[in-house]
Amino acid sequence: MKSITSVVAFFFGSLGLALAAGTTPCFAQIDIHFHAVTGPMEARVGGLTGHSSDGKALYRRFCVGCHGASGDGNGENAIWFDPTLGFAKPRDFTVAVFKCRSTPSGTLPTDEDLFDALTRGFVTTNMPEWRPLSGLDRADLVAFIKTFSLRWQTDKAGTPIAIPPEPPAKIESILHGRELFQKMECWKCHGPEGRGDGPSAATLTDSKGNPIRPYDFTTGERFKCGVSNRDLYRIFMTGLDGTPMPSFADTIKPEEAWDLVHFLRTLQVSIKTPELATFKQWVSAHPGQLKPIGQQAPSGN
Amino acid sequence: MGSQYSGGDMGERARHLAKKSILWLALSLFLGLLLFAVILADSRSASAEPLPGGNVRAIPAFARKYGLPCSACHTAWPELNNFGQVFRDNGYQLMNDRDSPIWQNPSYWPITFRMTPNWHRERTNHQPVDGAPPNGSVVEQHGFDLSGMDVWTAGTLYKNISFSLLPSLDSDGTFGFENAFVRFDNLLNSRWVNVKFGKFELDNLISEKRFLFLSANGGFYQTYHFVPVGASNDFGLGDNQIGVELMGHSANSYTRYSASLVSSNSGNPGLPSNRTYDGYVTFSQAFQVGRLGLQRLGGYAYAGRRPTFSQTFGGGEPIPGTGLGNKSFYRVGFAGDLYILQGKWEFLPFFLHGYDNVFLGTATPANVPLPAGAQAPKWNGGFIETHYYYSPQLVLTGRYEIIRMSRQALTSNPSNLGDIDAYTAGYRWYPIMFSRAGLAWHNEFSLVKTAGSIPLSGNGVGSIPCTATCPGVWSQSLLFGFDFDF
Numbered sequence: 001m002k003s004i005t006s007v008v009a010f011f012f013g014s015l016g017l018a019l020a021a022g023t024t025p026c027f028a029q030i031d032i033h034f035h036a037v038t039g040p041m042e043a044r045v046g047g048l049t050g051h052s053s054d055g056k057a058l059y060r061r062f063c064v065g066c067h068g069a070s071g072d073g074n075g076e077n078a079i080w081f082d083p084t085l086g087f088a089k090p091r092d093f094t095v096a097v098f099k100c101r102s103t104p105s106g107t108l109p110t111d112e113d114l115f116d117a118l119t120r121g122f123v124t125t126n127m128p129e130w131r132p133l134s135g136l137d138r139a140d141l142v143a144f145i146k147t148f149s150l151r152w153q154t155d156k157a158g159t160p161i162a163i164p165p166e167p168p169a170k171i172e173s174i175l176h177g178r179e180l181f182q183k184m185e186c187w188k189c190h191g192p193e194g195r196g197d198g199p200s201a202a203t204l205t206d207s208k209g210n211p212i213r214p215y216d217f218t219t220g221e222r223f224k225c226g227v228s229n230r231d232l233y234r235i236f237m238t239g240l241d242g243t244p245m246p247s248f249a250d251t252i253k254p255e256e257a258w259d260l261v262h263f264l265r266t267l268q269v270s271i272k273t274p275e276l277a278t279f280k281q282w283v284s285a286h287p288g289q290l291k292p293i294g295q296q297a298p299s300g301n
Numbered sequence: 302m303g304s305q306y307s308g309g310d311m312g313e314r315a316r317h318l319a320k321k322s323i324l325w326l327a328l329s330l331f332l333g334l335l336l337f338a339v340i341l342a343d344s345r346s347a348s349a350e351p352l353p354g355g356n357v358r359a360i361p362a363f364a365r366k367y368g369l370p371c372s373a374c375h376t377a378w379p380e381l382n383n384f385g386q387v388f389r390d391n392g393y394q395l396m397n398d399r400d401s402p403i404w405q406n407p408s409y410w411p412i413t414f415r416m417t418p419n420w421h422r423e424r425t426n427h428q429p430v431d432g433a434p435p436n437g438s439v440v441e442q443h444g445f446d447l448s449g450m451d452v453w454t455a456g457t458l459y460k461n462i463s464f465s466l467l468p469s470l471d472s473d474g475t476f477g478f479e480n481a482f483v484r485f486d487n488l489l490n491s492r493w494v495n496v497k498f499g500k501f502e503l504d505n506l507i508s509e510k511r512f513l514f515l516s517a518n519g520g521f522y523q524t525y526h527f528v529p530v531g532a533s534n535d536f537g538l539g540d541n542q543i544g545v546e547l548m549g550h551s552a553n554s555y556t557r558y559s560a561s562l563v564s565s566n567s568g569n570p571g572l573p574s575n576r577t578y579d580g581y582v583t584f585s586q587a588f589q590v591g592r593l594g595l596q597r598l599g600g601y602a603y604a605g606r607r608p609t610f611s612q613t614f615g616g617g618e619p620i621p622g623t624g625l626g627n628k629s630f631y632r633v634g635f636a637g638d639l640y641i642l643q644g645k646w647e648f649l650p651f652f653l654h655g656y657d658n659v660f661l662g663t664a665t666p667a668n669v670p671l672p673a674g675a676q677a678p679k680w681n682g683g684f685i686e687t688h689y690y691y692s693p694q695l696v697l698t699g700r701y702e703i704i705r706m707s708r709q710a711l712t713s714n715p716s717n718l719g720d721i722d723a724y725t726a727g728y729r730w731y732p733i734m735f736s737r738a739g740l741a742w743h744n745e746f747s748l749v750k751t752a753g754s755i756p757l758s759g760n761g762v763g764s765i766p767c768t769a770t771c772p773g774v775w776s777q778s779l780l781f782g783f784d785f786d787f
Binding site for chain 2: 011014015054057060061062064065066076077078080081087121122123124125126127128129130131132133134135136220222
């Protein structure tokens with residue numbers, strides 16, 4: 001009997017000690033203090049309503065190591081991500097500037113945009129796909145990250161851009177897209193073959209002053225902000241805020257934008273896209289007819 | 302409960318108790334000092350950190366590679382949560398197109414060390430020690446000790462080719478391989494086709510390798526290693542097996558299956574004991590239930606054969622791998638992983654039904670007549686385990702496990718021969734949890750009653766034989782220690 005009593009006493013004694021130590025600030029991290037600037041927030045995604053109060057524990061478990069206790073992107077691990085090697089720094093939620101939006105450049109994304117961004121993660125970076133978390137958990141997290149910036153109280157999310165239905169990817173569409181790629185100077189950053197090696201590529205920095213590389217279309221099949229043709233459309237028609245990748249909503253007409261989408265698909269040589277096949281077929285039937293993309297010396301622009 | 306320790310004479314017991322009080326005092330003091338040391342170490346003392354924060358800490362392999370906190374993959378390390386399960390199912394890959402080691406800083410080493418210096422006490426009654434009365438007496442052992450050291454290296458050799466190598470150094474210095482395999486991930490560009498080859502943990506629905514218990518009695522699932530008293534079978538579901546596994550999973554691993562073909566030697570390297578192979582299949586499905594959390598249910602079945610005698614050169618030593626007279630056995634059951642309170646409180650129910658062929662059950666060579674009253678033994682076992690996550694850095698644990706024979710191998714056996722009841726409770730507190738290192742203060746108490754089989758605690762040699770009845774041996778383990786991993 002005595003033996004059991006001493007075991008039990010020891011057990012609870014040391015547990016009490018652990019709990020007491022855990023409540024000491026900055027020790028043991030049993031409770032982390034978050035620096036929210038807004039009141040409780042909500043996020044609506046499909047039929048789900050996320051609550052920041054429920055998102056807090058999830059953020060503490062999954063996100064704090066990168067995005068930090070104050071949401072400024074300076075978590076414990078942030079120093080190890082080296083932008084010069086192409087690894088982006090974690091997002092700073094205090095400024096509420098986001099890359100993957102359905103809304104015009106400069107506006108806040110919708111709850112769905114943030115939800116989709118964390119679901120798919122950021123390919124080529126350390127931001128994982130959070131698909132293994134339940135939908136409700138992800139909605140709670142979206143609500144919670146909104147507590148880090150007052151912008152979520154003062155501004156409304158932008159209105160998603162209208163996307164017309166996609167026309168067929170005929171050769172005319174692809175060739176017109178190619179002209180746009182030249183005219184809009186996509187190549188200056190992305191390079192004539194989409195390898196991310198255009199003349200301006202080496203000097204680009206993001207809004208935090210970190211070096212950033214243009215997307216290399218020739219490797220990989222996914223983008224940071226999606227995989228589908230619609231995602232691709234949205235990417236250059238809304239821009240990746242906080243990066244040199246601009247929005248072309250003011251210069252490219254919605255119908256033309258699909259042409260550019262179709263052309264961009266031909267740059268993805270590592271996956272055999274149907275657009276690439278159509279394009280190759282046309283090129284072999286019309287040798288020497290296309291001017292190379294890039295600085296066009298005599299006529300100049 | 303005092304009556305369990307009815308062995309030994311009273312005078313000795315009293316002396317014993319007095320000695321114990323002193324021991325407890327000393328221990329409390331020691332603990333206080335250790336905690337104090339941890340607090341000091343953690344308070345970022347200026348002198349202790351000449352290098353920029355973080356640089357001086359060594360790193361658990363994956364957390365370091367990806368910059369993820371332990372808590373992202375573990376409910377409480379080493380147990381995995383669903384995010385960790387997906388990562389594991391993907392072949393230790395985040396699937397961000399940067400998993401291949403060609404993207405890693407050359408100074409990165411995919412290696413982690415784990416060790417647990419501890420103090421533990423084992424107490425077992427009804428032991429037939431020298432001078433004991435007929436029903437035996439209590440044996441108590443205690444002292445400072447070390448767990449075996451784990452040096453685990455795992456990761457990717459290339460995109461979609463992963464590996465794991467876990468040499469193990471037992472506390473007695475024996476060297477071996479706990480696991481060693483390569484895995485080809487996402488074959489045919491599908492998550493449903495992954496092939497593992499080597500020595501690995503069976504894809505048990507509740508892992509015994511990544512669980513939260515460490516003591517001699519509590520640090521095992523009895524059900525995972527049980528064989529009927531007197532059986533010649535050596536199989537344990539909890540033993541890592543050598544063979545090949547095909548497994549697949551949905552994108553979020555809510556749906557998972559596995560099928561393995563393994564050698565019939567229960568994971569012991571060298572030639573198998575015979576020329577047959579064992580098979581194991583599992584299937585599980587998870588679903589989210591509102592704010593309760595993720596719920597997973599699944600089933601499994603293992604079927605195998607073991608030899609009952611071997612070829613020899615004229616009656617001498619058995620020739621390895623030539624086992625004859627193969628007889629079958631199986632284990633089937635189901636398991637769950639259920640959460641309530643938004644994932645804060647976890648319940649793990651597990652059920653197993655076991656069967657051994659009568660020759661295995663009575664350890665009789667198949668070319669020899671069976672003893673009188675021999676029959677194929679059958680039993681049911683199971684447990685319910687619970688974890689309460691106060692925060693990612695404090696977890697309370699408990700488990701009740703039970704095994705009941707439903708048919709004895711010999712009609713003359715006492716009906717409870719082999720039955721087991723096991724209770725375990727503990728907690729783990731992780732004062733240090735970064736993606737570079739983790740330290741847990743582990744505290745566990747476990748109480749097991751075995752009838753006719755020798756308990757796991759103590760030095761596991763003696764127990765009073767069961768005759769007409771089987772009174773049962775109670776054994777206790779108490780363990781506390783520092784479980785660290787870096």
